[in-house]
Amino acid sequence: MASLEGRHAVVTGAGTGIGAAIAEALADEGVRVTLVGRRRDVLERLAARSPERLHPAPADVTDDASLRAAFARAGRERGPVSIVVANAGAAASAPFSRLDPGMWAEMLEVNLTGCYRTFRHGLAAMERGAGWGRLVAVASTAGLKGYPYVAAYCAAKHGVVGLVRALGVELARTGITVNAVCPGFTETPLLERSVRTIVAQGTMSDEEARAALASDSPMGRFIEPGEVARAVLWLCGPGSDAVTGQSVSVSGGATW
Ligand SMILES: NC(=O)c1ccc[n+]([C@@H]2O[C@H](COP(=O)([O-])OP(=O)(O)OC[C@H]3O[C@@H](n4cnc5c(N)ncnc54)[C@H](OP(=O)(O)O)[C@@H]3O)[C@@H](O)[C@H]2O)c1
Known part of the structure; x- marks a missing residue:
């Protein structure tokens, strides 16, 4: 892969799980990474591992003004952004009969509208006419197929896949590619919370719940x-110039 050295990336939801792994992988390639998330202490702990390259920028992707301000400050301090990873997300679950309008709105707001806002402010933070940029969304296999008890999350992630397809085509002649990665169940705090929710229903042990999810x-x-x-790194590398509007399933074959 040609070098990404010296580029500036913004990663949302960067303090934990998949976002932290992406931020560290980019930093290992010499990228200066702005870390967006709501908990300052979590971002600062990660940044302490590589203070030259990892820079906390507390912001909430559901709050337009806060996200806009984080991008503006990142641009002033580290220059134009060329890589944007919209990773922040959350997965609440409930049977459809108990999926109230509040949970529905919350899931769309953080997972879908949060991605839209991140791409919008991210594009504005890119250098005009630079001819190179990367927008990557962390969607989910729930963006490509249905799962029970997570209708709002699935709807939001399907929306992210649609957003990436449309924007990929719209920006196809600009040198900016737009893609999604769709992880299957991944070992992160989000997965731990999902396992705890299943166990709390009283029908499965922790081990059984984990086995049921892994069998997807x-x-x-x-x-x-x-x-x-590593899939995100590849999508950011110059070898992927011709790849746009795609949703890459990183799921052990759960979707295609
Ligand atoms: N783990 C899985 O099985 C799995 C599978 C497929 C897709 N995904 C997707 O992967 C992404 C990352 O999730 P993860 O599994 O790594 O879980 P995670 O560790 O819980 O990461 C989610 C991150 O998003 C941040 N976040 C949540 N709401 C936010 C908001 N409103 N504004 C800014 N940041 C916010 C959280 O930090 P703060 O709370 O500090 O803001 C947290 O660092 C999500 O989009 C998720 O849907 C996960």
Whole structure:
């Protein structure tokens, strides 16, 4: 892969899980990474691992003004942005009969509208006429197929896949590619919360819940955050110039 050295990336949801793995993988390639998330302490702990390259920028992707301000400050401090990774997300679950309008709105707001806002402010933060840029969304296999009890999350992630397809075509002649990665169940705090929700229903042990989720993948195992990060790195590298509007499933074969 040709060097990404010296580029400036913004990663949302960067403090934990998949976002942290992506931020660290980019930093290892010499990229200066702005870390967006709501918890300052979590971002600062990650940044301490590589203070030259990892820069905390607390912001909430559901709050337009806060996200706009984070991009503006990142641009002033580290120059134009050329890589944007919209990774922040959350997965609340409930049977459809208990999916109230509040949970529906919350899932769309953080997972879909949050991605739209991140791409919008990210594009504005890119250098005009630079002729090179990368927008990457962390969607999900739930953006490509349905799962029970997560209708709002699935709807939002399907929306992200649609957004990436449309924007990829719209920007096709600009040198800016727009793609998604679609992880299957991945070992992160989000997965831990999902397992705890299942166990709390009282029908499965922790081990049984984990086995049930892992069986979604033909490989019968969870994905590691670093495996998702390596797919994102490839989409950011110059070898992927002709790839846009795609949703790359990193799921052990759960979707195609
Ligand atoms: N783990 C899986 O099985 C799996 C599978 C497929 C897709 N995904 C997707 O992968 C992405 C990352 O999730 P993860 O599994 O790595 O879980 P995670 O560790 O919980 O990461 C989510 C991150 O998003 C941040 N975040 C949440 N709401 C935010 C908001 N409103 N504004 C800014 N940041 C926000 C959180 O930090 P703060 O709370 O500090 O803001 C957290 O660092 C999500 O989009 C998720 O849907 C996960």
